Amino acid sequence: MSEHAPERTLYDHRSAEPRWQAEWTARACFRADDVPPPGQPKYYVLEMFPYPSGSIHVGHVRNYTLGDVVARYKRARGFAVLHPMGWDAFGLPAENAALERGLHPAEWTRANIATMRSALQRLGFSHDWSREVATCDPAYYGQQQRLFLTFWQAGLVARRETWVNWDPVDNTVLANEQVIDGHGWRSGAPVEKRLLAQWGMRITDYAPQLLEALDDLPRWPERVRTMQARWIGRSEGARVRFELEHAAAGLDEIPDFIEVFTTRPDTLFGLSFIAVAAEHPLAAHAAAASPEAARFVAECRAMGTSEAAIASAEKRGFDTGLRVRHPFDPARTAPVWIANFVLMEYGTGAIFGCPAHDQRDLDFARTYGLPILPVVARPDGDASVQADAYTGPGTLVNSAFLDGLDPDQAKRAAIDRLEAAGQGQGVVNWRLRDWGISRQRYWGCPIPVIHCATCGPVPVPDGQLPVILPEDVTFDRPGNPLDRHPTWKHVACPTCGSPATRETDTFDTFVDSSWYFARFCSPHSAQPFDRAATDGWMPVDQYIGGVEHAILHLLYARFFTRALHDQGRIGVAEPFAGLFTQGMVTHESYRAEDGAWLSPNEVERQDDGTLRARGTGAPITVGRGEKMSKSKRNTVDPGAIVDQYGADTARWFVLSDNPPERDIEWTEAGVAGAHRFLQRVWRLVLSTTDGTADPMPLRRATARTIAGVTEALETFAFNVAIARLHELASAITDAERGGVPLAARREALLTMARLMAPLAPHLAEEVHATLDTASDQLIAQLPWPEADPALLVVDTVTIAVQVMGKLRGTIQLPPGAAQPAALAAAEAEPNVARALEGLALEGRRIVKRIHVPDRIVNFVVA
RNA sequence: GCGGGCGUGGUGAAAUUGGUAGACACGCCAGAUUUAGGUUCUGGUGGCGCAAGCCGUGGGGGUUCAAGUCCCUCCGCCCGCACCA
Helix, strand or coil: CCCHHHHHHHHHHHHHHHHHHHHHHHHHCCCCCCCCCCCEEEEEEEEECCCCCCCHHHHHHHHHHHHHHCCCCCCCCCCCCCCCCEEEECHHHHHHHHHHHHHCCCHHHHHHHHHHHHHHHHCCCCHHHHHHCCCCCCHHHHHHHHHHHHHHHHHCCCEEEEEEEEEEEEEEEEHHHHHEEEEEEECEEECCCEEEEEEEHHHHHHHHHHHHHHHHCCCHHHHHHHHHHHCCEEEEEEEEEEEECCCCCCCCCCCCCEEEECHHHHHHHCCCCEEEECHHHHHHHHHHHHHHHHHHHHHHHHHHHCCCHHHCCCCCCCEEEEEEEECCEEEEEEEEEECCCCCCCCCEEEEEEEEEHCHHHHHHHHHHCCCCCEEEEEECCCCCCCCCCCCCCEECCHHHHHHHCHHHHHHHHHHHHHHHHCCCCEEECCCCCCCEEEEEECCEEEEEEEEEEEEEEEEEEECCCCCCCCCCCCCCCCHHHHHHHHCCCEEEECCCCCCCEECCEEEEEHHCCCHHHHHHHCCCCCCCCCHHHHHCCCCCCCCEEEHHHHHHHHHCCCCCCCHHCCCCCCCCCCCCEEEEEEEEEEEEEEEEECCCEEEEEHEECCCCCCCEECCCCCCEEEEEEEEEECCCCCCCCCCCCHHCCCHHHHHHHHHHHHHCCCEECCCCHHHHHHHHHHHHHHHHEEEECCCCCCCHHHHHHHHHHHHHHHHHHHHCCHHHHHHHHHHHHHHHHHHHHHCHHHHHHHHHHHHHHHCCCCCCHHHHHHHHHHHHCCCCHHHHHHCCCCCCCHCCCCCCCCEEEEEECCEEEEEEEECCHHHHHHHHHHCHHHHHHHHHHHHHCCCCCCCEEECCCCEEEEECCC
């Protein structure tokens, strides 16, 4: 056996990683107090907690690695760090698993949590596991019920008959935010509209605040802020009452007027028609009176929102026969239509149509031959109606008292007149809807309400909380098993004592994730959270997760925090001071000739570089990198990567090459490359060659690396941090070859280990323990290295010399060299001199000499 | 349609924020050591050119001594929202 057996030169992650993980736990390195120590700055790092689906995927690895780099770095920088982890554990997949596999959702969820917890722990993340919470635990959701009741008291909860989005596959209501393109966000089934009594949160009360405060979140991505702003959707306009002519006397209980919302009250004289949504009460009246109207309304509803994209091409309507009077000219009337392009959920569910100045109205008017009256002339005076509706600036015409005004003036004048006449008022309209939180599902937090025939809905008294989800339920039929439970829902009314029933709906799981960040501050509190703990830790300094939560989760969490703030229960109005949205992890997809998707481990690279099916050698088609998905089978199991290469390799790879906000493509070559580099570091550690060369250049390189890595970590440029560490490794390799003493190289390696520690913590500890046998501390306990300023001082700088802006050479000068010296050296540079001579021969001479100290010299020749 | 973002070698990218474009890595080429290696190490690698040099950050134009970076304009790609009155 040779002296350098291969096993001895390889870093063995299989033994090192569990050893260091155990050591961190034993020393409680990542334990945080419920209140950060006084005098020490705090830093709360939070990654969006996972749904316990059963296994971690590489997206999780990336998400938690990013958070862990920040947590470990901030800890080393002297911050008291809170870095918790828990489980967003309620939700539909657990019920589906129950149906498919006969497992109870609780059992399935708990097993998944156990698996995923150990998978995460194997990656060496510095989470404080003593603060772990699961939203399906009564200790958590009981506090959530308490929060709900305080929200109710604060007037933020409403029970209303509302048109809801009904998912016919999942048998539940969906929030607007959960309807994607007319389909359920989870089931993908076309969403229907149903009228149901629902619990809702009055998030619209907070629309102005939620919008304005976006400006105070500079550490949020622009993209997310604009998405939220558009979702909240503020628009200024007017509500206008149109009195109905009661000509159609056959209709019972027709209201006296229709109210519309418009952003263009200036164009009221262009009125051509009124259009109401199919769900509008007036449409119901019309349907009651006329079979044709009923048929049209039914058609619209059947179409639902699912065909919205297709329907957008075709505007369809039905004339109810009703007419309204013009608010400014009672002699003028216009017809009332039911139209498929009017949305019940925006504004008042009714519009006034001004075809000349609104494209949709124009399309509709042309389809049904309705009048088109221009009321805004273009700046050149042309008021004619062209192919497209005119929405630009101009002057009002055909508009009585508004004539001659510009649209902005006319809006104000029209609103003034409406208000004076009691026919409308200027309003701000919001796109944001109230948040429906009832779900007809079992596996969620029970809504703590009792329905009494005499008292109505009654809150469950605090002493009876939590309302525990019963576990003895069956899933043999569709619908909510809580409804069918023999005893659970039957209770006495807390107010009058008469027989009553529990609410059997459960909360939307987005409620669960709207306050977990506060719970993490004091996870064992007998209240939702302790004020001292949230005062100490909130807000979250750095929140990290996928951009798919840009609207739903982040908006609800902001709403909850604001509401709690206004109730005096929490000290911050915004939960997340900094938000980072990471890119996806993608992978090539592979398809066999018959079109079947192949997983990466069913594919093999041939000697000629082509990819073929493993075993059969059949040719395959390689698709571009795209989001990993089970259907395309292009997923990679992080567990297998950790087994083969170790946690540090997986972490290093997801941080390498790409900036974290961008998508990365997972490649076997990239993983192998990360692993090679870590092994290379280990070989440097094992080197025993000694020498007597000057160690100063290596020391300077190390100091520069400290500065470079620090800056990179501060700016989330983790790929750049890795590049800097590669450079230091090369410098140490060069030093070894150049005979730099072993002790100096080991000093550099010890610094390198500390710089690497946030990214590859296990190897870092191994290096540290190997080279500094005197230390009884772990890197996890040590402060961040400081660069000696003296070592950052350079004795020469390279200055570029340009002639007419083109690079002609470089010169070496001491830093801070004065202009005369710099110019002289520049002119003396042979290549520069030659260029200048050549120009002089053409009779051209230097007219200007630019000198930027330590940067550049530029000779400008006329 | 509206909003946001992006466009740099064969590939992923970097660029002190207006000052030497391509750091670092993958890949590729050549060599060394091994030679069972998908090992390790060294050198090379934007394009054209023998060279001096010229060209080069999606295209065009502008500002400037100097532009990947700022301004105008066009093209292309990605993401989000979308009959929002």
